[in-house]
Amino acid sequence: MSRVAPTPPRDTAVVDTAPAAQPPSGRIRRPQQGQPRARGPRESVLSRVSAMTVMAVFTLYFLVPIWWLFVAGTKSSTQFTSTNPLWFADFNLIENVTNLVTYRDGVYLRWMLNSVAYAGGGALIATILAAMCGYALAKYRFPGRETLFNVVLGGVLVPATALALPLFLIFSQINLTNTFWSVFLPSLVSPFGVYLARIYAAASVPDELIEAARLDGAGEVRTFFTVSVRLMTPALVTVFLFQFVAIWNNFFLPLVMLRDETFFPVTLGLYAWNSQVNQIPELRGYVLIGALLSIIPLIITFLLLQRFWRNGLGAGSVK
Amino acid sequence: MSRTKRAVVVALLTASTVALVGCSTGGSSASGDADAAACEPSTGQVDLTFTSWIPGIEDVVDVWNEANPDIQVAVQTGPNGNGGTYQNFFNQLKAGNAPDLGQIEYDALPNFRVQNGLTNLAACDGVLDAQSDFVDWTWGQVNFGEDDAVYAIPQDSGPMAMFYRSDLFAANNIAVPTTWEEYAVAAEQVRATGAYITNFSQSDINQFAGLVWQAGGSWFENDGTDWTVDLTSDASVKVADYWQDLIDRDLVSTNPPWTTEWDNAYNTGAAWTWDSAAWGANSIASGAPDTAGKWSVAPSPQWEAGDDSSGNWGGSSTAVFTGSEHPYEAAQFALWLNTSDESLTMLNESANLYPAAKEGLNLPVLKEGVEFYGGQPIYDVFAEASSTVSPDFVWGPTMTQTYNDVSDGFKAAVTGQGTLLEALTSGQTSTIDALKAQSIPVKE
Incomplete structure (x- = not known):
């Protein structure tokens, strides 16, 4: 992996900086690079068009439901059934949001905060743990290292859903079900994160650098946090994002663990409301607008972190 | 070599999962029907838990808690029965931490009965006498045709x-x-x-x-x-x-x-x-x-x-699960919840429940003309x-x-x-x- 990685980012770096510095050069250089494959201009137009088509189709495929959700979120309940589902009627977004956040003393906001706490806190700690574990597995030699790694790797294969019921029974033994911890604690481990951190640490943190840090008198913990973590940032951002999304979307564990709605994450709360729509049709509107608002934190997280992700990828691989 | 190691890992994981599941089934000691002598009032303050998915049920329970300082009921909630709450009940019965009371629809009651999940409330004060308070057919849904048996108190119905x-x-x-x-x-x-x-x-x-x-x-x-x-x-x-x-x-x-x-x-x-x-x-x-x-x-x-x-x-009932230490108090709460005018009115207003109690059918809210229906x-x-x-x-x-x-x-x-x-x-x-x-x- 380390041998392959440097090439593509170097290209990216060139493309990124070139337009700013000297716009024409980028365009001039491209045909030169393409010369060995000179037969290809017609092919490249075709492939570009087809690639764009595929991407456009998929973009549409992914965005139409969100568009629908947004449009539905702006409608009053009477217009929801009677108007075009993909276009606006009277714009009631503000009213809908107000109704949602005031319904039953703002229980929805509580759910959102819970989700942010579960996903944000859980992903942060899970990332730190995975980074330490993966780093240790990559950089220290000790007996049982491979066995340990393989056990963790085995953990990747076990779906979280399959663990929910055993976890419930264990937490029952220690009377921790129906608490914040019953959802938070199981979210702190990310076998995939350990795997990724190990692979990435092995590839991006040179032993010589660690050696140099040691020679300069830094302890192992300090070396880890001041040197290695920085080199591992792109992987860690990836781990954080994956874990954040996984916890945010983890619906089954809270469903099994929680009874008190003050601990519900937003997914479970909306699901509970949705299961009542037959008898209490007003809830449908709340479910729709609630679902719309519940994707905002995910979007924000991605927008904020993708920058680190890309920059980091380049930085890590150039070194 | 790595292949054998991996096999060992998988075997270990499987074994531990099996052991966990084994634990749980071993731990369940649901003993089935509570016998008649068991339904005595407890002394001192009693705390009950009640799982129901009716939105707004908290407000109804607050009214009870206000009037009964010695029997305090805490509401737990979740999705509707088939949406996951029934499965949770079964998990909790297995783990021995089921709530005292739970909402169960009529069509799911036999399932809980067969799994010995329900307490027979017949011996509890006032429960058998309550039969005449409920619409006849709803009582048949909760006693399964057995004499001297009441496995739940009817809550609402869907004629x-x-x-x-x-x-x-x-x-x-x-x-x-x-x-x-x-x-x-x-x-x-x-x-x-x-x-x-x-x-x-x-x-x-x-x-x-x-x-x-x-x-x-x-x-x-x-x-x-x-x-x-x-x-x-x-x-x-x-x-x-x-x-x-x-x-x-x-x-x-x-x-x-x-x-x-x-x-x-x-x-x-x-x-x-x-x-x-x-x-x-x-x-x-x-x-x-x-x-x-x-x-x-x-x-x-x-x-x-x-x-x-x-x-x-449709329609549901309020059942007392096996393992509840206070069936007497739970039964009193269930009867109040499903027969008092105050409770039935609130349930109708917050969740459109149509009562199973005879008197409930005469609630003022159910006698009014409905605007939507001319x-x-x-x-x-x-x-x-x-x-x-x-x-x-x-x-x-x-x-x-x-x-x-x-x-x-x-x-x-x-x-x-x-x-x-x-x-x-x-x-x-x-x-x-x-x-x-x-x-x-x-x-x-």
Whole structure:
């Protein structure tokens, strides 16, 4: 992996900086690079068009439901059934949001905060743990290292859903079900994160650098946090994002663990409301607008972190 | 080498999972029915937990807590029963931390009974006497026909009647049907105007069960030990053939229920009637807002002219789980919750629950004219229907599976693959298999 990685980012770096510095050069250089494959201009137009088509189709495929959700979120309940589902009627977004956040003393906001706490806190700690574990597995030699790694790797294969019921029974033994911890604690481990951190640490943190840090008198913990973590940032951002999304979307564990709605994450709360729509049709509107608002934190997280992700990828691989 | 290691890892993981699951089954000591002597009041303050998915139930429980400082009830909540709460109940019974009380729909009660999850409340003060407070058939749902047994307190019910577009029937000079025969004739006349008389719901199998219930059928029977499955009784066959005929002649639409297209069919006048439960009044009012004032409610069409029978769709009860240390107090709370005017009024206002208690049917809120239905006091029709529901319909212990299997068959049938009767026949077979698989004694 380390041998392959440097090439593509170097290209990216060139493309990124070139337009700013000297716009024409980028365009001039491209045909030169393409010369060995000179037969290809017609092919490249075709492939570009087809690639764009595929991407456009998929973009549409992914965005139409969100568009629908947004449009539905702006409608009053009477217009929801009677108007075009993909276009606006009277714009009631503000009213809908107000109704949602005031319904039953703002229980929805509580759910959102819970989700942010579960996903944000859980992903942060899970990332730190995975980074330490993966780093240790990559950089220290000790007996049982491979066995340990393989056990963790085995953990990747076990779906979280399959663990929910055993976890419930264990937490029952220690009377921790129906608490914040019953959802938070199981979210702190990310076998995939350990795997990724190990692979990435092995590839991006040179032993010589660690050696140099040691020679300069830094302890192992300090070396880890001041040197290695920085080199591992792109992987860690990836781990954080994956874990954040996984916890945010983890619906089954809270469903099994929680009874008190003050601990519900937003997914479970909306699901509970949705299961009542037959008898209490007003809830449908709340479910729709609630679902719309519940994707905002995910979007924000991605927008904020993708920058680190890309920059980091380049930085890590150039070194 | 790595392959063997991996195999070891997998084996270890599997073993630990099995051990965990083993633990749990070993730990369950649900001992079944509480015997009569067990239901004594506790001394001191009692704290109860109550799981229910009714939105707004907290407010009702607050009223109780205010008036009963010695019996404090804490509300727990979740999705509706089949949405996960029943499974949670079973998990909790297994883990020994089930709540004291839980909401259970009538069609799920036998499942909990078979798994020994319910406390027999018959010995608790006032429970047996409460029988006369409830509509007769609801009591049959909670004692399973056993004397000296009460496994839950009835909460709400869903007696069925026919919602219909009185304006369209009048404008097109079509007589409002009072028998199913007239209904089929009216269906042709309605179809001639371009609309459908109703929508046949392909996945609401409990609505279909309500229609069979009205026709005098029952899907299950229990003689104390053995279960009999009877999805294909004469009454079932009659109802299935009747609707199959309407489907075949394209006289009913077959939109999936509870979807926007379904709502829209009612909202635009593409569907004219709906034989549904009391709680359905609100479904139409919110799903078809443009038709306010144009609906009325009449008794369900009958199989024989002059008959007077109704089906039921839905309804739930409040049960006390095995393992509760305070069945006496739990029973007192359940009785108050489901019989007091105060509680029933609040439940009706917050969740449209239609009471199972006789007195509850006379609540002032259920006597008023309803604006959406042109000011008609529609709940009088449902009160009448409630008194004509047969007490003999019995649910089976694996209704989730039965619903799923029959629903699969119905979905196929409405698209022309097979018939409703075939769906019931295969549901019959698979239900018997499911019972056998759970070692529940079943007669064939």
